[in-house]
Amino acid sequence: MTALAVLRAGPLTTVQDLGRPGLAALGVSGSGALDRGALRLGNRLVGNDEGAAALEITVGGFSGVVDRDVWIAGTGAWGPVTLGNRAIDPNHPVFAAAGTPIEIGVATFGLRYYLAVSGGVAVPSVLGSRSRDILSGIGPPPLLDGDTVPIGSPRTGAIPALDVAPWSPPDPETVTVPLHAGPRESWFTPASLDLLFSEPWTLGSASNRVGARLEGPVLERSAAGEGELPSEGMVAGALQVPPSGQPTVLLADHPTTGGYPVIGAVASAALDVFAQLRPGQRVRFRHARPL
Structure with missing residues (x-):
């Protein structure tokens, strides 16, 4: 072979x-x-x-x-x-x-x-x-x-199928990503929701294929968010907030359940951005258009 x-x-x-x-x-x-x-x-x-x-x-x-x-x-x-x-x-x-x-x-x-x-x-x-x-x-x-x-056997037909594909290099500076409201948005204070969109976030060095760990202002829970949250189903793009208040964007190898509240969700179409972010790069979130 x-x-x-x-x-x-x-x-x-x-x-x-x-x-x-x-x-x-x-x-x-x-x-x-x-x-x-x-x-x-x-x-x-x-x-x-x-x-x-x-x-x-x-x-x-x-x-x-x-x-x-x-x-x-x-x-x-x-x-x-x-x-x-x-x-x-x-x-x-x-x-x-x-x-x-x-x-x-x-x-x-x-x-x-x-x-x-x-x-x-x-x-x-x-x-x-x-x-x-x-x-x-x-x-x-x-x-x-x-x-x-x-390596498998190539398909029959013309190769290369394309001569070249125009493509821009990955952005070396701050990237902006649309973020939808999450199912546990009410668990966080209004001030934290404002910070989520107004402040830049830095990709942490502990990020991997499981999740993009972000560093920035602390997102604080509201009175509605006190107590324990039973484990819920998780999807790629979920923005979980652990007790540290520093959010993580779940990526392709994420666990299928989790007990941290999800404050927002990155649309599937925007997740490719996180594959190319390097530790230290900055991310800003903007409000996504309603689905």
Whole structure:
């Protein structure tokens, strides 16, 4: 079988597709690529179905080599990517001859690269997906130096399917994200609700695929929010507020239930932004239009 040999895996490289939605009743979160737009684009560029599995490479520091000729595309984060001794552009399909090293350096903009390969990453599927869920441990483990990753057979037809896709680099400064009112908004004081939208929030260093931890003003509970909240179902995008008053945006590998009140909810379409935020970057929330 055709394979990609991992020479250096970097800090965290996982296999991701579009996840395993619809299993929350079984306690299984959707998981999947944090930047779904980048995954879909990479797959289209190399002629795969949009939901094919690819590598999600956090920060960079990855190198590998394939044992047959393939098309590759790097999307998501921007940084130094080389094929052999040649630099390649982001969001651009490139023909990679068998045995040519692929190197992905530390990202300059954004945080997570997606490396799509014609034929897709063909690790075994678990519960309908090839994605790794780092919270539950479901799916293939994170890649290590020396691992070998199987590659599927490419589709027939023209490859590349697209020559290039115009795409702006991830925003290096403050990003603004629409936020809907949450089911437990009344648990917080009016002053805290004002702070949620008026003040910037900083992405904390403890953020990961489970959640984006935000640092900023303390969100205080109202009289209605005193006491314990029974565990409730959680979705990606829920903005939970623990006792510290510092909110967390739940991401793809979130738990399916939680006991912290949800003050707001980021729409699914806006969640890709959090895949590319780096610790220290700032986020502002704006009121989303009513659904």
